Amino acid sequence: MWVIPGHNQTWVSEFILLGFSSDPTTNRILFTVFLLIYLSSVLGNGIIILLICLDTHLHTPMYFFLCILAMLDMAYVTTTMPQMLVHLLAHSKTISFAGCWMQMYLFGALALTECILFVVMAYDRYVAICYPLHYTVTLNWGLCIRLTAGSLVCGFLSALLHTFFTMSLPYCGPNKVNHYFCEGPAVLSLACMDIHLIEMVDHALSVFMILTPISLILASYIHIVMTVLRIKSSQARCKAFSTCASHLIVVTFFYGPSSYIYMRPNSSFSPERDKQISLFYNAFTALLNPIVYSLRNKDIKRAFLKAMAHGRVD
Template sequence: MWMPPGQNQSWVSEFILLGFSSDPTTNRIFFIAFLLLYLSSVLGNGLIVTLICLDMHLHTPMYIFLCILSLLDIGSVTTTMPLMFVHLLTQSQTISFAGCWLQMYVFSALGLCECIVFVVMAYDRFVAICYPLRYTVILSWGLCTRLSAGTCACGFFFSLIHTFLTMRLPYCGPNMVNHYFCEGPSVRSLACMDTHLIEMVDLVISVFMVVAPLSLIVASYIRIVQAILKVKSIQACCKAFSTCASHLTMVTFFYGPATYIYMRLNSSYSPEHDKHISLFYNVFTALLNPVVYSVRNKDVKRAFLKVMGRGRGAW
């Protein structure tokens, strides 16, 4: 079943990423559009990270996890989009076998980390609403540190399994990947052998890293809704629902497309359809994250005005 180490690399030494179009004019338009999206994502998430680091009032578990989410979003778009910009402006659309391996590993690792961070954020909201008086005791800095470290460890470990299994497959041609970056399913579809067993292993990983976290999020919000309905104050209920709405919005944008892409077999793989769907959990989620979490958040707005006030005072 497995090829000897290194043999698959002697067959295919590089891949060609087809991207969205082969027309130079269309690619220049895509370049401008995606560059604006990329810069907005990085600047928006970078602003969130900066505000949380500078304002002591935001040094709470809720905002620490939001900071981690923003860093993951920055890393995710930076893993895929700069190379896409190069391909949009040049005739060359190649990526080396090692480069494809690295891009796939880092992107899937950050994505898996993000899956777990959403669960941790749901747990944070559960404790804050159901046990408000014990919030700081339950979510101590020690627990937050362990949750953050565990999130990174799980993400990068399971991504290594996924990437290793995919890139150890024999690739003897064609080497044209109908995508704008090296994503597991798109590369695996080019393998010169039956990938059914590898798909089953990937499905198990997806169940563990996608379905299980999503189930925990749903369970947390069931308990949260039950607790909110017991509150007699309408204003308190609205505030609690508003806090949870931001998190639920981002969970929907991230988990919906990601579940569709990774929890199915190659037989239902549709390159043109899938590379557009991947934009949602790669680009648009990173773009919406700072908007959703800051527009209706008074603490973030206050921190922004405070930092801007300091800047004007310095001048």
């Protein structure tokens, strides 16, 4: 704690992350499980990035956005998992105030960027299926880069405002965060002031930042479904739906748990349940994305088999 000169008030200089359990045996088991999840996530996303970069057949807008998603997933899971792994084995589970601030910001920035990127990927599928003859003209490389840059700027600026708003509140104790990382709602509950109004504003902003991308994605897929249903060939319809299935799966696994955490009423707050649910959009989504896209995507599988057979991708 910091003691402010001339005042009797103390201010938090570090937080204690309680994690999942205080039992050493349980923590060792969790360490093994989460280490495997983390390494698999990094390896899986790294392979997808490598294949897309090296195989010229994958140099299309769809795979460009998939490559950006894989990069975001690697960075996203790295903001929380390594520290959680250390805390599972270490006696001390503290994180400095500045470290908590930075972790909350990076986690929020990458999560919001991913939210927006999912909208961009839905738009990519919308143009490819609804306007296939104009696809390469509409989604040119200049627009792809601008959409990616715009997603990053919006994500990092929005997270900066949200994090500054949360961490500028007075924290004078207690400093035990009932979570495995510095997630906004868990830290906000420790502020030494009446946060009822602040929670209402924060909840409204969270709902807006989640519902807006979901609405845009739904609008894109409504147009896609209407277009696909007009296709006479059943084989062409199946192919069109197949190209969208992977995106819909990862969107569901990402938005489902995050919507529950950030859009549910404050009265239903449950730290233990929230910690478990947050693993889905934090750790498991980063692991799921490369599995879904590699198992369901013929181009990715073909590039991988070529790499294994020849030791390189032509």
